[in-house]
Amino acid sequence: MLRPSTHRLLLLLPTATYRTAxxxxxxxxxxxxxxxxxERPSTFQHANPGGLVTLDLSDPDRAAAQARAFAxxxxxxxxxxxxxxxxxxxxxxxxxxxLRGNDVAAARAARDKHEQRTSLAAAGVAxxxxxxxxxxxxxxxxxxxxxxxxxxxxxxxAASRGVIRADTPEGFVAAFERVKRILEQAGCExxxxxxxxxxxxxxxxxEDFVPGREVALEGLLVAGELRVLALFDKPxxxxxxxxxxxxxxxxSRLPADEQRAVAACAERAAAALGLREGPVxxxxxxxxxxxxxxxxxxxxxxGQCSGALRFEIRETGKGKEETLSLEEIVIRHxxxxxxxxxxxxxxxxxxxxxxxxxxxxxxEVRGLDQARGQPLVEEIIITAHPGQELVxxxxxxxxxxxxxxxxxxxxxxxxxxRAAHRQLQFVIASD
Amino acid sequence: MNPxxxxxxxxxxxxxxxxxxxxxxxxxxxxxxxxxxxxxxGSPLAEAIxxxxxxxxxxxxxxxxxxxxxxxxxxxxQTVGKAVxxxxxxxxxxxxxxxxxxPAAAATPGTDDDALYERVADLFESQVNPMVxxxxxxxxxxxxxxxxxxxxxxxxxxxxxxxDVTLRQGIEAMLQQHVPDxxxxxxxxxxxxxxxxxxxxxxx
Numbered sequence: 001m002l003r004p005s006t007h008r009l010l011l012l013l014p015t016a017t018y019r020t021a022x023x024x025x026x027x028x029x030x031x032x033x034x035x036x037x038x039e040r041p042s043t044f045q046h047a048n049p050g051g052l053v054t055l056d057l058s059d060p061d062r063a064a065a066q067a068r069a070f071a072x073x074x075x076x077x078x079x080x081x082x083x084x085x086x087x088x089x090x091x092x093x094x095x096x097x098x099l100r101g102n103d104v105a106a107a108r109a110a111r112d113k114h115e116q117r118t119s120l121a122a123a124g125v126a127x128x129x130x131x132x133x134x135x136x137x138x139x140x141x142x143x144x145x146x147x148x149x150x151x152x153x154x155x156x157x158a159a160s161r162g163v164i165r166a167d168t169p170e171g172f173v174a175a176f177e178r179v180k181r182i183l184e185q186a187g188c189e190x191x192x193x194x195x196x197x198x199x200x201x202x203x204x205x206x207e208d209f210v211p212g213r214e215v216a217l218e219g220l221l222v223a224g225e226l227r228v229l230a231l232f233d234k235p236x237x238x239x240x241x242x243x244x245x246x247x248x249x250x251x252s253r254l255p256a257d258e259q260r261a262v263a264a265c266a267e268r269a270a271a272a273l274g275l276r277e278g279p280v281x282x283x284x285x286x287x288x289x290x291x292x293x294x295x296x297x298x299x300x301x302x303g304q305c306s307g308a309l310r311f312e313i314r315e316t317g318k319g320k321e322e323t324l325s326l327e328e329i330v331i332r333h334x335x336x337x338x339x340x341x342x343x344x345x346x347x348x349x350x351x352x353x354x355x356x357x358x359x360x361x362x363x364e365v366r367g368l369d370q371a372r373g374q375p376l377v378e379e380i381i382i383t384a385h386p387g388q389e390l391v392x393x394x395x396x397x398x399x400x401x402x403x404x405x406x407x408x409x410x411x412x413x414x415x416x417x418r419a420a421h422r423q424l425q426f427v428i429a430s431d
Numbered sequence: 432m433n434p435x436x437x438x439x440x441x442x443x444x445x446x447x448x449x450x451x452x453x454x455x456x457x458x459x460x461x462x463x464x465x466x467x468x469x470x471x472x473g474s475p476l477a478e479a480i481x482x483x484x485x486x487x488x489x490x491x492x493x494x495x496x497x498x499x500x501x502x503x504x505x506x507x508x509q510t511v512g513k514a515v516x517x518x519x520x521x522x523x524x525x526x527x528x529x530x531x532x533x534p535a536a537a538a539t540p541g542t543d544d545d546a547l548y549e550r551v552a553d554l555f556e557s558q559v560n561p562m563v564x565x566x567x568x569x570x571x572x573x574x575x576x577x578x579x580x581x582x583x584x585x586x587x588x589x590x591x592x593x594x595d596v597t598l599r600q601g602i603e604a605m606l607q608q609h610v611p612d613x614x615x616x617x618x619x620x621x622x623x624x625x626x627x628x629x630x631x632x633x634x635x
Binding site: 016372378379387 | 440446512596600605623
């Protein structure tokens, strides 16, 4: 049952997030009081008015005012957002209530790909050359003026939704029209939100394609200093034309000096955006010119991928070890709780975001027992439910599930993830 | 029963908890929860799971064709799960029942699970289920054992992305307020089988 605590955390959980179980369980393990805020009311809100609240997560200023009113009766000691949008809301609430967090301007700059590119380029952080175009411009004229290969990106969509590589002017025009349709669809999905920043759905970022190996850095900012929690390799080449992610494996197999350069690049990027507190998830490419910052988000890793991370606290002299999840670290930091030296577990670990196998309605998943029986595979979570429509990238943004493995080496973990995936068969009705 | 024909699917919830969905009924007489090797005595399946070396099992819950195991050890479910599967197969192949019905004397002195069950059932009927029904959901009270409430979610709650919020911030908070003698709530839902969740998740 709930334990009394002097700490109360406001956890911003959109109803479509994958992150609910991990954060709710982390708060329980830490014994902190929890208030869950969502954009739609819980049916239990009147029964537990201190534990559940509805905030307008589409409008950070309004949400901050609502949180301020809530906090008069239920004092809050920390706030955590779990995705790009709620990171901005969390910053607004932190500012309004005097809690630990980032400036709203910094969180906004991290959320918007064009603002981010502009800030980073101005600060001398290596980013691809970019330009912003409007969806009502003539793509044929634009196609004549961009270098190839290039990448077209929506400003706000998550999980590489709508990100397309173009290698030729003809490819650019086709990609432009496709991204435009995706943005129209995404805008329709937001039509009920009062404060949508519509320019984000009427603009496309066009940038150089940067070749190289891609890595993801998971970190925590404490008073502006970056603590690297994990560096993941992404062993499947992300060369397009679409950028659906698959495997993350840590520790990275990059040479130590390149890993240090990656961390330094991410720290410079966070500073350039003005981020000072909380989790960051950065994606970088590494080639002969060094690390390039592709994206930095003021939130922890998305999906259920945090399950690949475990941290150990060693209490010197007591011989006692404690294991922490990424979510526990994020909550401890937000509440100003003791944050000891953290080390990721000694084992290699990895996660595969299961690729969407095709378009259609999911009927069943076969081969789960065989996949779970593969050596080193610890867990397979199928998040798509029977009857759910599966939409491939670039229109889609939902993985049907996640595979987790742990082992002695990153190579062994990667092989285990691939072996498990080969056992799975998704039965899809395409009509 | 031929053990080789028994199909078992492990569905880890997190590093400490895992549900095992068995193709055959394991225990038909409601739910049984075992919180120690002593409580498991007489039930071959629970005895075997508590005896697994290195797993440091803390709890075993058996209901219908579901076996939920809670462990303290960091040993991965990939390792422990195979041993649990063998224990389930061996127990089902045995001459007697895998799990014996709860003896009347098994209740912890000072608690009255039957009385708690009635109070929890009343709360579910009068308040909890009318609330979740607004989202097409239903919460079934499976049992109360040693003041721990076991529930199964259905309809819009089964597989819902906010099911943990409903469980912890809704149901558990209401139990704490209205039936404070309840010590905990365990969700034994097979959420992966939910076909109509009220909220479905998307990355980030």
